Amino acid sequence: MDQKMFCFQCEQTAGCKGCMGNAGVCGKKADTAALQDKLTGALIGLAGACANNEKTEMTDHLILEGLFTTVTNVNFNNETILQLIDRVHEEKNRISPGCTGCGAPCGQTEDYDMSKLWNADEDIRSLKSLILFGIRGMAAYAYHAMVLGYTDDTVNAFFYRALFVLGLDWTMEQLLPVVLQVGEVNLKCMELLDKANTETFGTPAPxxxxxxxxxxxxxxxxxxxxxxxxxxxxxxxxxxxxxxxxxxxxxxxxxxxxxxxxxxxxxxxxxxxxxxxxxxxxxxxxxxxxxxxxxxxxxxxxxxxxxxxxxxxxxxxxxxxxxxxxxxxxxxxxxxxxxxxxFTGINGGHQVTTGFSHGTVLSVADQVIDAVKSGAIRHFFLVGGCDGARPGRNYYTEFVKQTPSDTVILTLACGKYRFNDLDLGTIGGLPRLMDMGQCNDAYSAIKVAAALADAFGCGVNDLPLSMVLSWYEQKAVCILLTLLHLGIKNIFLGPSLPAFVSPNVLNYLVENYNISPISTPEEDLKKILG
CATH class of the missing domain: 3.40.50.2030 (Rossmann fold)
Known part of the structure; x- marks a missing residue:
């Protein structure tokens, strides 16, 4: 009998419910999905072993490598996943050798059976999925920083805590603060990677x-x-x-x-x-x-x-x-x-521009503020996130094309390829379209928004700023959780809402943060600008 899979961690998951056949929409086979679940369960066991035993830099490296390996479109190779599982087990046995053959096992160091998570009550499954997928995305950022020699004890410690929590029978009330903590720690992680990149390669310039x-x-x-x-x-x-x-x-x-x-x-x-x-x-x-x-x-x-x-x-x-x-x-x-x-971009352009990091934008903050005060800039849009193949993503192209000439579009991540070759002209001496970088450079957008809020003496939610985001994989999940941690509201999210968000959890997000699914560019622009 063919092995069946269950995976709903990406936006393109089958039927917006979950990939449950012999292979996922991403091309991952059922046996590979099962091994990635086994790897995740082994990481949860390793985190449990570290609760009462001293970890090392090697342990931290394995946690990051293991989580990163399970991000969508990273590893399709059963052999290398099996090797990684063996390394995790070896590290767990090294850290807690007394657990092998223990007469009174606590159960905390055993590999976790991921079917318990996938078959849990839908609200528990939803919150645990937000934690798991969030730390998978955050692990990618921490891994890139680690390669450059930058680590943070708070960030590393949280991976163990979050993995350990996944193996516990906690209630919604207990899990929800951990979900928001993913966003809090991811902000610190993105700041760490920003520091690693700029101190290693210099400050980006247009x-x-x-x-x-x-x-x-x-x-x-x-x-x-x-x-x-x-x-x-x-x-x-x-x-x-x-x-x-x-x-x-x-x-x-x-x-x-x-x-x-x-x-x-x-x-x-x-x-x-x-x-x-x-x-x-x-x-x-x-x-x-x-x-x-x-x-x-x-x-x-x-x-x-x-x-x-x-x-x-x-x-x-x-x-x-x-x-x-x-x-x-x-x-x-x-x-x-x-x-x-x-060659040309999707819209026929022959060149694109990048490099509008927070260092660049904030260096001309006075110019931006003056343009807002004079009325030259009416509104800012952050239109960014992951791209993907699902129909409906042309929404983001049309949205940008239809933005009024007195508005600025900030963008980041690969979603920008839908429109980054468009020539939208300038405003207040600045380009109307500014590419802030990779997905982790959402930190730049946060820095700019915070600086503008300080300059105008208001909260970020009071700024003439709207976030219109697309998501595909787990790095987008941890960035969204960071925005929620910061209390940012009125986010437009698409092209579809996450399949792993249960109705009750979605209601919580709508009631507390006013997250809205995208509709049409015309309707959403009217809703935003009036």
């Missing part, structure tokens, strides 16, 4: 990025990991190979240290869900550094390379030594295009 691919050998780098990109740039220096970003790697062009490499040329392709079409027969290798990997098609399978937590059966994986020689060799073999290739 940068125009061409969509043209020059003739000759090249490599496409996708994902989120700036450090992997830096290492690749160093190893390809003076080798006649150009490097192009893809997807969430686009904001790398704004960092001074990375811009110093002249062979970091531009951006190839659009959002992650278009990769199977855009990578077909591409005359260059593609390096996947984090999530957003889709099942690999035969038309480009021979040129896909993975690194860090990303893994796919049959693909060459670059290990901890970070020797990108196989990628470089493949780039030289394929040779690239024989002439410059002119």
């Amino acid at each position: 940068t125009m990025v061409p969509l043209t691919v020059e003739k000759g050998p090249f490599i496409v780098v996708t994902g989120h990991d700036l450090y992997d990109l830096k290492l690749l740039l160093e190893q390809t220096k003076d080798k006649g190979i150009n490097v192009y970003t893809h997807g969430e790697m686009l904001p790398a062009h704004a960092y001074p240290l990375l811009k110093d490499y002249p062979h970091l040329k531009g951006n190839f392709g659009t959002a992650w869900q278009n990769q199977q079409k855009e990578f077909a027969n591409i005359p260059a290798p593609v390096l996947f550094t984090t999530n957003c990997l889709m099942p690999v098609k035969d038309s480009y399978a021979d040129r896909v390379f993975t690194t860090e937590v990303v893994s796919y059966p049959g693909m060459v994986h670059i290990g901890e030594d970070k020797d990108f020689a196989p990628v470089i060799k493949k780039a030289l073999e394929l040779g690239g295009y024989d002439k410059d290739m002119e």
Whole structure:
């Protein structure tokens, strides 16, 4: 009998209820989903073992790696997941050797059976899912910071607490504060990653990025990991190979240290869900550094390379030594295009701009404030989040197109590919459309909103600011929880509401935060602007 799965952690889950067949919408097979559940259960057991035993940096690393591995579109490889489960078990036995064969087991260090969570009362399941998916997303941010040598004891400690809570028979009243605590700690985690990125690579500055691919050998780098990109740039220096970003790697062009490499040329392709079409027969290798990997098609399978937590059966994986020689060799073999290739964004634009981080925007805060006071800027929209393939996401393109000329659009994450090649002109000496960076750069938007609220002597909810967000995977979940922790209300969320949010939990969010599902651009703009 074929193994069946249950997974509802992403926005595209089947029927907006859950993937329950032989494979998920993302391409993950049922046996892989079962192993990811087993890994999560092992992590819960490891967290239990650490409740009364001393953890180490290795334990912290395993917790982050394990949670990151279970984020959507990261790992499709049963072999590497099994190896990770073994490592978690080995670490648990090392930390608590006395638990093996204990005559009076407490049960807290045993692997947790995830079916207990999936089959729990729907409200309990909903709150525990918010915690689990939230810490999975937060683990991705903490992992990127850790790679750069930045950690935080409060952030790391919370992963253990949250995992431990998942294994307890708690009530809604007990779980709800932990849900909001995910948002609180994630704010600290995003601040940590922002510090890690800017202190390592410099403060981002507005940068125009061409969509043209020059003739000759090249490599496409996708994902989120700036450090992997830096290492690749160093190893390809003076080798006649150009490097192009893809997807969430686009904001790398704004960092001074990375811009110093002249062979970091531009951006190839659009959002992650278009990769199977855009990578077909591409005359260059593609390096996947984090999530957003889709099942690999035969038309480009021979040129896909993975690194860090990303893994796919049959693909060459670059290990901890970070020797990108196989990628470089493949780039030289394929040779690239024989002439410059002119590509465009979804709306026909030939270039995009990025780099409007909080450092840049706040450096001209007086200019922004004056434009608001004079009436030149009537309203700010944060239109950002994850992109995806489900019909209805053209809402975000049309919304941005229909925003009045006296409004500013801030954007971040891969949802911007729906409209980031549009030329919306300027306002008050500033571009109307400003890309603030990757999904974790929601921290920049929060910093800007807080600064504007201080300048006008009001709360963030009193600002002429509306958040119109799209979500796909678990990093969007932890960012939403951060916004709720900050008390931000009136968020428009789409293209569909999370399947793991039960009616009672949804009612709580609507009553306390006035979260609204998106409707049409026309109706929502009228609701916002009057």
